Amino acid sequence: MKLAVSIGVAVLALASAAPADAQRGLKSADATPRKAEDGAPTAIGGGSGLVVGGIEVDVGGTSANDARLAGWREAQRLAWPQLWARLSGRPESSAPRLADSVLDGMVSAIEIEREQIGPRRYVARLAVVFDRIRASAYLGGYANLASSPPFLLFPVLQDAAARHAHEAESPWREAWTRLRAGESPIDYVRIQPTPGDVILLNAWQADRRHLFLWRALIDRYQVADVLIPELILDRPWFGGPVSALLIVRFGVTGRELGRVRLVNRAGDVTALVDAAVREADRRYVAALRAGNLLPDPNLIPPDPKPVVVPEPEQQFVGGGAVVEGASIRVRVPTPDDATLQAIQRGVAGTPGVLGVRLQSFVLGGESVLEIVTPMSADQLRRALDTRGLRLDEGVLRRRAAGEAPLEADGPQQLLPAGD
16 A cells, blocks of 8 residues: 655654554655645645545544554545535545555555554545546546636635735635645645736736736636635624625636625634635535636637738838838727727728737727737728728727818829838
């Protein structure tokens, strides 16, 4: 039997009391997230093993070592039905019955959360780590649920009038760090935020539906989509009970998967947020099982069309718009996200435009777009005018009501700039 122990508490004195052969071949279990450099994404789910924690055992034996090994085997027997129920959504009683020899091959480690060793008795709380690949052979059709694609974790907390995500440390963020790798089939990707990440992943970003910005974030953190669990705390008075409304959302559109109200009458915020994490994870796992955690295909940028780029030649348009070969940069007044998205759609649908890229976004100011086109600046201006857009002195805007369209200047032929 190959069992491994990861000891997170001081049990050196207990280890010395056990026979030497019980300690031979023990190693640490890779079931906790490793510390990452600042700013680097860290997976706190979908680790190398599937972890079932909080298994309580109380067994006896002919010796301390015999009782300990009996406790570990009992923990395996209790953990397997719980793992089956977690992934399948069915009751634990429906789990396949497996022999101890099969469980020995599936279990890669035993973590000791708490233990007491007597001469012939073993009382402990253990976590069982199942090897993801070996366990998949016995999970049948639920094996594909053993791990999800990587999802960016975006926890939002509203406490009184303050609403924040990564702007500051919060009990909600800390609660998610206590979720160990492998405890969930959901591959949560948590961010150790740098100052730049704090700006990008602020609480209001969770409510934005700007696809171009979300595409940049998905690409930056190398994830498939985003999970947005939001917790709204309510504290009637200091030292009194605390309650919270948990809203579980998925995707850049903020699709709601459910909501639930949690209450802790003792006023223990830490216990409340830990319970909220477990409830959010349960709902995400249920959504994964039902096939409702499919990444948004719109987050994958389309393959660029092949473009024959002419020799680089700079042209200048009045107001500072610069043409470099086959690209033109223009300024766009952006009072809100909807305005920028509408203008981007209009530009992308203009005949002769091969692509449009967002260079900078200033909410309430002027953003910068780069338009890829073989047309000259004047040809582009007239083509955009047919879409209700006016390019004037390097500024692109919607054509005002009553503003006359540009007069046609003969048949337009799309020519590379500079020809």
